[in-house]
Amino acid sequence: MDDHLKRLWRHRGATLPTPRRGPRQQLDLDEILAVAISLADASGLEAVSTRAVAARFDKTAMALYPYVGTKENLLALMQDQASAMPALSVAQEDLAEGLSGWATALYEVYLAHPWLTERSWAQATQGPNEQDWMEALLGVFERFAVPPASRTPAVTMLYATVRATAQTAAAYSRLTDADLEAWQAGAAAVPDAYPLTAALPAITPNWQDAPRAGLLAAVNLLATGLQAGGPHLSRRD
Amino acid sequence: MDDHLKRLWRHRGATLPTPRRGPRQQLDLDEILAVAISLADASGLEAVSTRAVAARFDKTAMALYPYVGTKENLLALMQDQASAMPALSVAQEDLAEGLSGWATALYEVYLAHPWLTERSWAQATQGPNEQDWMEALLGVFERFAVPPASRTPAVTMLYATVRATAQTAAAYSRLTDADLEAWQAGAAAVPDAYPLTAALPAITPNWQDAPRAGLLAAVNLLATGLQAGGPHLSRRD
DNA sequence: CGAAACACTATACACTGTCAGGAGTTATGG
DNA sequence: CCATAACTCCTGACAGTGTATAGTGTTTCG
Numbered sequence: 272m273d274d275h276l277k278r279l280w281r282h283r284g285a286t287l288p289t290p291r292r293g294p295r296q297q298l299d300l301d302e303i304l305a306v307a308i309s310l311a312d313a314s315g316l317e318a319v320s321t322r323a324v325a326a327r328f329d330k331t332a333m334a335l336y337p338y339v340g341t342k343e344n345l346l347a348l349m350q351d352q353a354s355a356m357p358a359l360s361v362a363q364e365d366l367a368e369g370l371s372g373w374a375t376a377l378y379e380v381y382l383a384h385p386w387l388t389e390r391s392w393a394q395a396t397q398g399p400n401e402q403d404w405m406e407a408l409l410g411v412f413e414r415f416a417v418p419p420a421s422r423t424p425a426v427t428m429l430y431a432t433v434r435a436t437a438q439t440a441a442a443y444s445r446l447t448d449a450d451l452e453a454w455q456a457g458a459a460a461v462p463d464a465y466p467l468t469a470a471l472p473a474i475t476p477n478w479q480d481a482p483r484a485g486l487l488a489a490v491n492l493l494a495t496g497l498q499a500g501g502p503h504l505s506r507r508d
Numbered sequence: 509m510d511d512h513l514k515r516l517w518r519h520r521g522a523t524l525p526t527p528r529r530g531p532r533q534q535l536d537l538d539e540i541l542a543v544a545i546s547l548a549d550a551s552g553l554e555a556v557s558t559r560a561v562a563a564r565f566d567k568t569a570m571a572l573y574p575y576v577g578t579k580e581n582l583l584a585l586m587q588d589q590a591s592a593m594p595a596l597s598v599a600q601e602d603l604a605e606g607l608s609g610w611a612t613a614l615y616e617v618y619l620a621h622p623w624l625t626e627r628s629w630a631q632a633t634q635g636p637n638e639q640d641w642m643e644a645l646l647g648v649f650e651r652f653a654v655p656p657a658s659r660t661p662a663v664t665m666l667y668a669t670v671r672a673t674a675q676t677a678a679a680y681s682r683l684t685d686a687d688l689e690a691w692q693a694g695a696a697a698v699p700d701a702y703p704l705t706a707a708l709p710a711i712t713p714n715w716q717d718a719p720r721a722g723l724l725a726a727v728n729l730l731a732t733g734l735q736a737g738g739p740h741l742s743r744r745d
Numbered sequence: 746c747g748a749a750a751c752a753c754t755a756t757a758c759a760c761t762g763t764c765a766g767g768a769g770t771t772a773t774g775g
Numbered sequence: 776c777c778a779t780a781a782c783t784c785c786t787g788a789c790a791g792t793g794t795a796t797a798g799t800g801t802t803t804c805g
Contacts, residue, residue, distance in 0.1 A: 467642075
């Protein structure tokens with residue numbers, strides 16, 4: 272089994288070989304990841320450099336290698352660690368409630384760690400915490416008897432929508448006044464060539480809540496589609 | 509008007525000031541972008557460095573600055589240039605056909621330029637070609653009288669789903685045999701803890717077509733949801 | 746007790762984006 | 776007509792990045 276996989280699943284049975292031969296380890300993988308994650312939360316993924324993380328422990332960059340391997344491995348470990356699933360709300364009366372409960376919980380995680388949206392979720396190597404989310408979603412499908420053929424596309428849509436919503440929310444919260452002016456200048460540049468776009472609701476003063484409302488609306492849309500019997504009925508009038 | 513915006517809209521009326529004072533320009537913005545895009549297509553976004561692009565013209569990195577500005581501007585220009593919209597298929601009998609025509613066309617663009625999925629589409633500054641796609645999608649909504657309240661969430665879902673599908677397709681096509689072995693080793697590591705995940709269709713030999721089929725199924729799902737009357741009806745049994 | 750395995754440091758290498766200055770070229774204003 | 780402002784492009788530099796390599800010292804195994 273790969274070293275990286277062992278590290279990913281270290282809290283679910285996989286054991287890093289403990290009786291080691293060299294000097295004592297002065298660092299701890301979980302602490303390293305906590306520091307790296309707090310760095311990313313505060314200043315973005317590009318602030319997470321091997322030297323910056325190691326400096327928090329008064330160590331050099333190379334000291335991290337026995338713990339996390341390469342930088343890409345570090346990022347994958349951060350991704351899974353930050354994806355820890357909370358206890359989901361128990362109220363699941365119907366499919367729409369079950370899906371929106373799952374979606375908003377995942378949305379909260381992405382809001383707390385906006386850099387997660389920059390990481391691909393189509394990774395071949397996924398960790399235990401990300402698997403938990405997938406299993407929970409499939410549990411909702413199972414509970415409300417979603418037809419199997421619709422499950423894979425629904426999974427894709429839900430993950431993609433949650434991530435896209437969190438991404439726009441994060442982008443909004445990073446907007447400065449100067450950015451807003453620049454945006455309006457750009458919008459004013461070609462006003463009449465795109466009538467339909469212009470008719471869309473623009474950035475309103477309450478865009479704090481707009482992403483979450485949009486997410487719920489999208490999930491409800493999908494829930495009705497799933498209840499209508501799946502894609503093979505879509506051609507019916 | 510910002511220099512960057514002028515460059516973005518240079519083919520839609522915005523004019524870069526032509527009677528300039530210094531020596532003749534030896535490069536051309538469109539050629540620079542073509543080279544940068546071909547670089548990204550072949551070797552990924554991280555292969556696009558200012559020095560690498562400039563070297564194709566036997567120039568130094570700094571020679572690009574009068575044409576594209578900063579690296580971030582270069583990426584934004586590439587993004588829009590690569591997003592040029594082809595003529596969409598004219599057959600749009602019903603909403604599902606209209607949406608899947610739009611979605612597969614955008615999907616093809618993303619397949620041709622996989623690095624587009626790494627770029628945020630929630631950018632405040634969007635270019636003309638990306639606007640074209642948005643306008644076309646809203647045109648489909650308008651044509652089939654999609655209720656206005658459902659349009660914004662539907663836009664999010666469609667874009668997000670197309671991008672996610674293209675991302676997984678790109679990840680699949682990059683998979684080597686060694687990656688596949690590693691993936692199976694990881695899947696075998698914890699077999700029984702995730703029964704529902706295990707029951708999902710695994711990576712089949714025909715994963716070339718799986719993403720596209722998944723995209724169509726997802727779009728049909730959404731179309732039925734939209735035709736069912738929107739999210740306010742989702743609570744009905 | 747020797748030797749193998751390990752943690753960590755120091756140094757170095759090949760990159761990255763872009764700032765600062767300078768040389769040379771072109772159009773403009775007086 | 777000519778000084779000057781504006782422009783293009785180059786050189787060199789700087790502060791970063793991830794990580795390969797070599798070396799030092801420590802711990803445990805045979």
